[in-house]
Amino acid sequence: MTGSYCAICGEALLYAAKTAGQPLDGRCRLCRLAAPPFERAVAYGSYDGALRDLVHLLKFSQVRPAAQVLGRMLAESIAALDPSLPSGIISVIPVPLHAHKQSQRGFNQADLIARAALKQLSRSGHVKKFELCAGALVRLRDTGSQIGLTRHQRRQNLRGAFAVKDATAISNRNILLVDDVYTTGATASECARVLRRAGAARVWVATAGRTLRVSNFFVEPDVSEGRDDEPGMTEHSMAEPGMTEASREPTIGIATHVG
Numbered sequence: 129m130t131g132s133y134c135a136i137c138g139e140a141l142l143y144a145a146k147t148a149g150q151p152l153d154g155r156c157r158l159c160r161l162a163a164p165p166f167e168r169a170v171a172y173g174s175y176d177g178a179l180r181d182l183v184h185l186l187k188f189s190q191v192r193p194a195a196q197v198l199g200r201m202l203a204e205s206i207a208a209l210d211p212s213l214p215s216g217i218i219s220v221i222p223v224p225l226h227a228h229k230q231s232q233r234g235f236n237q238a239d240l241i242a243r244a245a246l247k248q249l250s251r252s253g254h255v256k257k258f259e260l261c262a263g264a265l266v267r268l269r270d271t272g273s274q275i276g277l278t279r280h281q282r283r284q285n286l287r288g289a290f291a292v293k294d295a296t297a298i299s300n301r302n303i304l305l306v307d308d309v310y311t312t313g314a315t316a317s318e319c320a321r322v323l324r325r326a327g328a329a330r331v332w333v334a335t336a337g338r339t340l341r342v343s344n345f346f347v348e349p350d351v352s353e354g355r356d357d358e359p360g361m362t363e364h365s366m367a368e369p370g371m372t373e374a375s376r377e378p379t380i381g382i383a384t385h386v387g
């Protein structure tokens with residue numbers, strides 16, 4: 129399955145592969161236009177079906193045991209990424225929630241999933257490599273739901289939303305940023321940017337779920353270079369009939385093409 133997905137962000141390359149005259153260097157169009165501030169983003173599977181149900185159970189129904197299952201999924205994607213990670217300690221940082229949101233929900237789902245994943249990894253001998261570093265990155269603003277926003281709007285919405293609280297925990301560290309779902313990558317990119325600015329050596333991203341962009345499957349290649357407003361990619365549109373097969377099929381690739 130290698131070559132079907134962007135080597136950086138994991139996006140399906142169906143669109144790029146069909147665009148004549150573009151170099152097929154293993155990167156998607158967006159990653160070629162501007163390299164993300166992270167080395168690579170990996171996910172266990174496509175954000176639909178059972179995986180999506182689990183995330184909803186955890187986030188919206190506060191069913192905490194769902195974090196254990198999602199954590200095991202996350203552990204698999206981290207284990208697959210591991211061979212391409214440098215030696216030494218990797219600081220694991222869950223994408224933070226705003227304090228208000230976290231007290232409303234009672235927990236940060238990314239933190240719960242990260243803890244469950246690290247527990248799982250320690251059982252398979254990875255214990256010394258990954259070190260949870262919660263609290264070093266904070267969310268200063270509650271950015272609200274990003275559903276329905278374009279990539280550009282998401283990026284603007286997230287500007288200044290994150291800050292490094294403990295620079296010594298970040299400086300010169302290799303960091304694995306963890307979240308429940310990677311949608312457009314706007315959140316991961318903004319966190320990685322803030323971490324890099326605070327002196328992080330390199331940043332990787334691992335999530336349980338991954339939304340594959342609708343545009344890669346359905347939009348005609350009329351997007352001019354430099355434009356980064358993708359057509360509104362909403363969570364809703366991913367659930368449309370007909371999308372399921374296209375989005376489910378590459379799932380295996382996401383989980384296995386890494387490392």
Ligand SMILES: [Zn+2]
Binds near residue numbers: 135139158160
């Ligand atoms: Zn990419």
